[in-house]
Amino acid sequence: xxxxxxxxxxxxxxxxxxxxxxxxxxxxxxxxxxxxxxxxxxxxxxxxxxxxxxxxxxxxxxxxxxxxxxxxxxxxxxxxxxxxxxxxxxxxxxxxxxxxxxxxxxxxxxxxxxxxxxxxxxxxxxxxxxxxxxxxxxxxxxxxxxxxxxxxxxxxxxxxxxxxxxxxxxxxxxxxxxxxxxxxxxxxxxxxxxxxxxxxxxxxxxxxxxxxxxxxxxxxxxxxxxxxxxxxxxxxxxxxxxxxxxxxxxxxxxxxxxxxxxxxxxxxxxxxxxxxxxxxxxxxxxxxxxxxxxxxxxxxxxxxxxxxxxxxxxxxxxxxxxxxxxxxxxxxxxxxxxxxxxxx
Numbered sequence: 001x002x003x004x005x006x007x008x009x010x011x012x013x014x015x016x017x018x019x020x021x022x023x024x025x026x027x028x029x030x031x032x033x034x035x036x037x038x039x040x041x042x043x044x045x046x047x048x049x050x051x052x053x054x055x056x057x058x059x060x061x062x063x064x065x066x067x068x069x070x071x072x073x074x075x076x077x078x079x080x081x082x083x084x085x086x087x088x089x090x091x092x093x094x095x096x097x098x099x100x101x102x103x104x105x106x107x108x109x110x111x112x113x114x115x116x117x118x119x120x121x122x123x124x125x126x127x128x129x130x131x132x133x134x135x136x137x138x139x140x141x142x143x144x145x146x147x148x149x150x151x152x153x154x155x156x157x158x159x160x161x162x163x164x165x166x167x168x169x170x171x172x173x174x175x176x177x178x179x180x181x182x183x184x185x186x187x188x189x190x191x192x193x194x195x196x197x198x199x200x201x202x203x204x205x206x207x208x209x210x211x212x213x214x215x216x217x218x219x220x221x222x223x224x225x226x227x228x229x230x231x232x233x234x235x236x237x238x239x240x241x242x243x244x245x246x247x248x249x250x251x252x253x254x255x256x257x258x259x260x261x262x263x264x265x266x267x268x269x270x271x272x273x274x275x276x277x278x279x280x281x282x283x284x285x286x287x288x289x290x291x292x293x294x295x296x297x298x299x300x301x302x303x304x305x306x307x308x309x310x311x312x313x314x315x316x317x318x319x320x321x322x323x324x325x326x327x328x329x330x331x332x333x334x335x336x337x338x339x340x341x342x343x344x
Contacts (some may be wrong), residue, residue, distance in 0.1 A: 002063070004261065010226070019340065022235040028047055028087060029082065029083055029084060029085060029086050030035045030086065030325075030328060030329055030332055030333065031085075031086050031088050031239060031332070031333045032085040032086060032087050032088065032090055032293075032311075032332045032333060033088055033129065033333045033334075033336045033337050033342065034078065034087065034089070034090030034208070034294055034295050034297075034336075035089055035090060035091045035223070035258060035294045035336035035339070035340060036090070036093050036225065036226075036258055036260050036294035036295065036296050037074055037091070037092060037093065037294070037295055037296065037297045037298075038056050038069070038092065038093060038094075038095050038120065038296075038297070038298065039069050039070055039071055039073075039074055039091050039092065039122060039123075040068070040069055041067070041068045041069075041070070041096055041118070042055055042057065042067040043065070043067045043068055043070070044241050044327075046087075046118075047114065047118050048101075048114065048115055048119075049096065049111040049112075049114035049115045049117040049146065049252065050095060050096075050099060050115065051098075051099030051100050052067075052281055053059050053102075054098055054101075054170055054233050054317070055095060055098075055099070055210075055304065056302065058073065058298050058301075058302065060301075061073045062076045063111040069298050070093050070122055071123050071125060071126050073123050073298070073299055074172075075087065075126065075128065075237050075249070075305060077137060077294065077295075077297050077298065077301055077306060078307055079307070080306050080307030080308045080311075080312045081307045081308040082284070084307075084308075084311040084315065085307075085311045085315075085332065086130055086313055087131050088129055088333070089126075089128035089129030089251075090128075090129075090130060090131075090294075090295075090336075091130070091131045091132070091133055091198060091336065091340045091342075092123060092132045092133065092134070092159075093133050093160050093225075093259070094112075094115065094133060094134045094161075094199075095115070095135075095160065096108070096109035096111060096112050096134065097135040097137075097160060097161045097162040097171060098162055098169055098170050098171065099111075099170070099171075100171070101170040101171045101173060101174055102174060104140070105137030105138075105139050105140035105175075106137070106141060106142055106191050108137050108140075109137055109142055109143075109145075109146040111147065112134060112135045112136050112137065112150075113149055114156050115135070116132060116134035116150055116156060116311060117153065119131060119132055119134060120154070120156070123155075123222060125166070129159050129337075129342055130155060130342075131155050131156075131340045131342045132153065132156045132157065133156075133157065133158040133159055133160050133161055133162055133197070133340070134150060134156065134159060134160075134198050135159055136150060136159045136161065136187075136189050136196070137161065137187075138178070138184050138187030138190070138191075138205065139175065139178060139181050139183045139184035139187055140183075140187070141183075143186075143187035143190055144187075144190050144193075144250070146193050147159075147190055147191065147193070147196065148194060149192040150175070150194070150196075151195070151196070153222065154235050157195075157196065157197060157340050157341045157342075158191075158196040158197030158198060158199060158221070158298045159196055159198060159199065160195075160198070160199030160200075160201060160222075160338070161198075162201045163177075163178050163179060163200065163201060163202040163206065163210070164201060164202055164203050164206075164229060165177040165178070165179075165202075165206065166205070167203065170328065172202070177209075179202075179205070179206060179207075179209045179210055179213060180184070180317065185213060186243040188217065188220070189201055189217060190211070190215065190221050191217075191220045192219050194304070196220070197220065197221035197222065197223060197339065197340070198220055198221070198222050198223070198256075199222075199223050199225055200214075200222050200223065200224050201216065201224075201225035201226065201229060202224075202228065202232045203228075203229060204228055204229075204230055204241055204245060205241060205245075206245075206246075207228060207241075207242070207245020207246055208244065208245040208248055208249065208251055210245075210249065211245065211248035211249045211251075211252060211320075212248075213250055214254070214255060215252055217254075218252070218253070219254070220254065220257065221254050221256070221339060222254055222255045223255075223256045223257070223258060223292075223339060224227060224249065224255065224256065224257040224258065225258055225260070225261075226229070226258060226260050226261035226264065227257065227258075227259060227260070227261075227262070227265070227278065227279075227282065228242070228245075228246060228249075228257075228295065229264060230242055230265055230278070231264070231265060232265055232266055232274065234265075234270075235274050235275070235278050236274060240298070243246075245280070246285060247285060247325040250282075250285035250286050255286075256262070256286070256290040256291070256292065256339055257259045257286055257290060257291055257292070257332070258292050258293075258294045259279055259291060259292065259294070259314075260284065260293065260294035260295065260296045260300075261299070261300060262275055262297045263300055263303050263304065264277075264303055266287075267303070267304070267327075269313070270317070271315065274282070276317060276321075277318060279317060280321055283321060286330075288323070288327045288335075289330065289332050289335060290328050290330055290335065291334040291335065292332075292335045292339070293318075293323065293331050293332050294336075295310060297306070314332075315328075318331070
């Protein structure tokens with residue numbers, strides 16, 4: 001068990017005013033394979049291809065260089081409460097599909113490949129276990145070539161292309177709703193040719209449309225990001241739209257979901273009965289084999305949820321939901337390793 005003085009050190013080091021010593025003392029330090037994090041490099045000499053006009057600096061980095069958030073910074077953040085959860089690795093999720101909003105997909109593909117190679121080079125320096133889901137523009141005529149090149153990168157197991165539309169996330173103001181784009185649908189089908197999964201980030205009003213499309217491709221694993229990015233309004237006044245669509249997605253056996261970025265829904269999600277109820281219903285719909293906890297670092301770290309606050313909050317949610325130790329080990333580690341082909 002964790003010693004109280006160690007826990008207080010974590011709290012001071014990470015400035016966690018909401019850190020719960022009691023919850024951490026009672027928690028098992030189980031392994032954590034984090035299925036959703038980002039790294040980036042905004043420095044002028046970078047080979048990452050990342051867009052400084054969209055991505056933010058990280059002033060707390062271990063190197064003191066706020067323009068770079070590297071694997072060293074990420075692992076230091078994830079080690080912020082090792083007596084609570086033991087970080088063993090995770091899955092890099094792209095940032096490119098949020099970058100360069102005015103650049104056409106065909107022209108952006110080379111930058112997507114640039115990001116993927118940079119990430120693989122950075123994470124290969126670590127002794128921890130990593131997989132990658134960079135981006136590709138599936139609506140572009142050169143989608144097949146791009147996917148084939150990504151598949152040549154060891155550890156690259158899928159892609160993400162952000163689909164959020166109205167409200168749109170940067171690129172989709174220009175692209176529109178890609179779920180209505182026939183060329184994008186053809187590009188999506190190509191994922192099966194290279195054995196890739198698809199990380200699905202979208203808005204709740206897009207759920208039903210996404211389910212209609214995904215059911216035509218049962219051999220492509222899908223991982224919903226961040227509970228489907230609901231606002232508090234989506235879980236209250238618009239709850240019927242949210243849950244009707246989520247039930248359609250959950251009915252598809254190849255669809256999984258990440259419990260992450262909860263502070264987007266409510267900045268104090270650990271005190272929110274609405275968020276807790278939503279996670280409970282998600283678990284009922286998907287079962288404990290298709291749900292994963294994730295950090296969304298450094299974004300959630302920037303928004304006030306470092307590991308010494310986030311880990312105890314997630315474990316407290318698991319406790320309130322009555323999850324057994326076996327179920328928790330699945331949702332903090334085993335499920336994500338299986339889904340992202342990191343279980344061997």
